[in-house]
Amino acid sequence: MVTPDGTFQQQWTVSGWFAWETYLSEDGRYLIRKGLWPEGAAPSKNDLAVAFYDNGKLIRSYSTADLIKDPKAVRVSVSHYDWELPEDSDRQIRVYIEATFALKTIEGVKYTFDVRTGNILKKESFPVSEKRIRK
Numbered sequence: 312m313v314t315p316d317g318t319f320q321q322q323w324t325v326s327g328w329f330a331w332e333t334y335l336s337e338d339g340r341y342l343i344r345k346g347l348w349p350e351g352a353a354p355s356k357n358d359l360a361v362a363f364y365d366n367g368k369l370i371r372s373y374s375t376a377d378l379i380k381d382p383k384a385v386r387v388s389v390s391h392y393d394w395e396l397p398e399d400s401d402r403q404i405r406v407y408i409e410a411t412f413a414l415k416t417i418e419g420v421k422y423t424f425d426v427r428t429g430n431i432l433k434k435e436s437f438p439v440s441e442k443r444i445r446k
Contacts, residue, residue, distance in 0.1 A: 323367030337407040348391035353382040363429030371429025384418045
């Protein structure tokens with residue numbers, strides 16, 4: 312952060328992981344980290360879906376197995392499986408304005424999380440135009 316005298320001051324750091332996709336709250340206190348492409352053919356407790364941090368400290372995380380109930384619902388490729396629908400364009404706006412974070416799963420479930428606690432605030436079903444269920 313920038314201090315009143317114009318110098319920079321580090322607020323917090325994290326270590327031990329890498330992410331392609333993160334979201335930071337407007338005040339810089341909360342960070343949301345999305346998991347990397349999960350390998351394999353089914354949701355696993357070992358595959359991170361999303362994690363929430365407060366000043367660099369992990370407060371809550373969910374695996375793909377926590378958020379996907381039907382393992383056959385995931386789309387499997389040569390290198391990984393997809394469990395989430397493409398990103399919402401307004402995801403960042405919600406993090407900044409509402410202190411919420413939402414994602415949609417391939418099963419047609421929208422989870423809305425509280426950025427400050429990582430708790431699920433709402434779980435809503437929605438129609439998915441093309442469910443790809445493995446046979």
